[in-house]
Amino acid sequence: MSDRFRVTVEHDDETETALFSDGECALSAGDATVRFNLGESASDDGPVAGDDPKRIVDLDAVPTDSTVRFEARGPSHGVDCILRRIDDAVVAWRNSCPHRPEVPLDPGTGAIVRGDDLVCHKHGAQFSGGEGTCTHGPCAGDALDAVAVAVDDDAVYLTDDRFESARVLGQ
The missing domain is CATH 2.102.10.10 (Rieske [2Fe-2S] iron-sulphur domain)
Structure with missing residues (x-):
């Protein structure tokens, strides 16, 4: 992946920031943990079964x-x-x-x-x-x-x- 994303998690008095570029990722600060997958779109569930994705x-x-x-x-x-x-x-x-x-x-x-x-x-x-x-x-x-x-x-x-x-x- 050519793009890198900066992710910051703030919880209580703790802040963590990291750069991610692909795959499954997790970042924690205090009791908070954020998990995400940069290989998947969060905006929808993708194509419906049987539909052409193109x-x-x-x-x-x-x-x-x-x-x-x-x-x-x-x-x-x-x-x-x-x-x-x-x-x-x-x-x-x-x-x-x-x-x-x-x-x-x-x-x-x-x-x-x-x-x-x-x-x-x-x-x-x-x-x-x-x-x-x-x-x-x-x-x-x-x-x-x-x-x-x-x-x-x-x-x-x-x-x-x-x-x-x-x-x-x-x-």
Whole structure:
């Protein structure tokens, strides 16, 4: 796992802090112990038995005039991503502006779409519809980080080898 997480447990007058990067972990302070597994998502119970873990959403749920947020999950962590429909095709990128990576293109209410372009709500950068290349703004020439997806049987599937599963965010 490339990401490390700082965990702090405070109990009464005692504080313990440690960095963890993977596996089952436990940290204690006084009478309190926190146990967790960095290889599992705490946000849901995972895919329902029989469901394809790479199935993201029905094609009809992906708008042409905005985006849908989803999390692409790798072996150790998830990545916030967005889907956008262009005719019967769907494109996906990391939900991050190249100018300021901490700024999401979709803050949770859908990204701004002007014509065929996605627009950064914070800086006004414009990204071409299908390619994700910045055509105007502070990161002109840079491109959004593409995430491979495919449409099959009226559903959108994650096909990017960097990730093992996906789930829609904010629903």
